[in-house]
Amino acid sequence: MAEDNKNFELKIITPDRTFFEGQVSMVEFNTTEGQIGVYKNHIPLTVIIKPGVLTITGEQVLKAALHSGFAQITQDRITILAEVIEWPDEIDRGRAEAAKDRAEKLLAEHASTTDIARAETALSRAVARINVLR
Amino acid sequence: MASMRDIKRRKGSIQSTQQITKAMKLVSTVKLQRTKQRALNSKAYFSYMYNTVQSILSKAGTINHSYVTGNDSTNKAVIVISGNRGLAGGYNSNIVKLITKGDLADDELIMYTIGKKCREAFNRYGYVLADDYSYMIEAPDYVDAMRLSAVLLNQYRKGEIGEIYLAFTAFKNTVSHEPTLLKLLPVDQNDMSTDADDKDDVPMNFEPTEEEALELIIPKYVASIIHGAMIESVASENGARMQAMDSATSNAEEMIDKLTLQYNRARQGSITQELTEIIAGAQAIS
Numbered sequence: 001m002a003e004d005n006k007n008f009e010l011k012i013i014t015p016d017r018t019f020f021e022g023q024v025s026m027v028e029f030n031t032t033e034g035q036i037g038v039y040k041n042h043i044p045l046t047v048i049i050k051p052g053v054l055t056i057t058g059e060q061v062l063k064a065a066l067h068s069g070f071a072q073i074t075q076d077r078i079t080i081l082a083e084v085i086e087w088p089d090e091i092d093r094g095r096a097e098a099a100k101d102r103a104e105k106l107l108a109e110h111a112s113t114t115d116i117a118r119a120e121t122a123l124s125r126a127v128a129r130i131n132v133l134r
Numbered sequence: 135m136a137s138m139r140d141i142k143r144r145k146g147s148i149q150s151t152q153q154i155t156k157a158m159k160l161v162s163t164v165k166l167q168r169t170k171q172r173a174l175n176s177k178a179y180f181s182y183m184y185n186t187v188q189s190i191l192s193k194a195g196t197i198n199h200s201y202v203t204g205n206d207s208t209n210k211a212v213i214v215i216s217g218n219r220g221l222a223g224g225y226n227s228n229i230v231k232l233i234t235k236g237d238l239a240d241d242e243l244i245m246y247t248i249g250k251k252c253r254e255a256f257n258r259y260g261y262v263l264a265d266d267y268s269y270m271i272e273a274p275d276y277v278d279a280m281r282l283s284a285v286l287l288n289q290y291r292k293g294e295i296g297e298i299y300l301a302f303t304a305f306k307n308t309v310s311h312e313p314t315l316l317k318l319l320p321v322d323q324n325d326m327s328t329d330a331d332d333k334d335d336v337p338m339n340f341e342p343t344e345e346e347a348l349e350l351i352i353p354k355y356v357a358s359i360i361h362g363a364m365i366e367s368v369a370s371e372n373g374a375r376m377q378a379m380d381s382a383t384s385n386a387e388e389m390i391d392k393l394t395l396q397y398n399r400a401r402q403g404s405i406t407q408e409l410t411e412i413i414a415g416a417q418a419i420s
Contacts, residue, residue: 013178013179013182014179015176015179015180015276015279015358015361015362016172016175016176016179016276017175017176018175018178031341032341032342032350033341033342043339044338044339045338045339045340045341046186046190046338046339046340046341046347046351047340047341048341048342048347048350048351068354069354070186070347070350070351070354072186072338079182079186081179081182081183081186081354081358083276083280083354083357
């Protein structure tokens, strides 16, 4: 019975499909305020997602690259509205590496024309993708 | 009575038109199946987003943010979604009528058109047109919706537009589609019905603060609604076209039946006439 009680409902929706739906015991992801891990009975909270690795711990541990969106946490349910999210097998490693190099180069150059915020987002996305594959 | 040849020619032309409408009906039926499925898939995100923004606004109390309070500009941006092609029954004209016959004052409107048909119509009526986004409707994509929402929010923040509306055709089911006008910004706090999510009456916490969260969520909200509206409109367009082509095909069938009857009568008439002539000729000789 203790086993059952630890679980709560996780639902991840994207504009095109329902990405994940099921009972899980823990969810970890990256937010604007830092990494968080959520168990059951968390206080109600709405957080904004930053690019990072999403780890779902349920019957098995699943990882995905979560790039943007927001999450609504209530005591027995988490709803993640993800604009961009990918399973590891949907990621093109070569492209992620190339994007990482490109973003790093842009940031290193420090040219005044560079859109720093955009380059940083691109970099963190690429890093998230690579981390998921690891 | 029309001559046999004339009737035959008309029948032939109707028959080939019927073949075209029949083919178009089949094509749009297939497209409808596909777009309907997409509309269903994205509906979850669309309605969740709407409910979340609702519950944020209802639980957060008074929020002092321009997305809620509005700005001084009287200009209203209207995103109108129609098709790029005609032959879809009333689909395109209904959405245009929604604006031209609507309550919004015409001279304050700036039209952001998605779809060639409504752009042509608004141009004819002399509305102020912004950029053309017709390419988006060919393959509605979330990235496109994000781009359009960024453009609009940028102008909203600069105070060039004071309100943002969205006109699209809601897909109720295969045979019923409803032109709908939705106010996107400023978000009306009183307007939002909270009964949908009222069961969890716990106060919501926000990280970062409510204002900052709203600042980040609203662009996503606008983008997702535009995206959802595009997908529903495409499904409606195919549904409307399927219906229009179906009735065109059956109308053609009816006309062909009628012409066949006329043709046979004309043929019978000419045979009778020929016979009478032959008999008359034979009698004259004898």
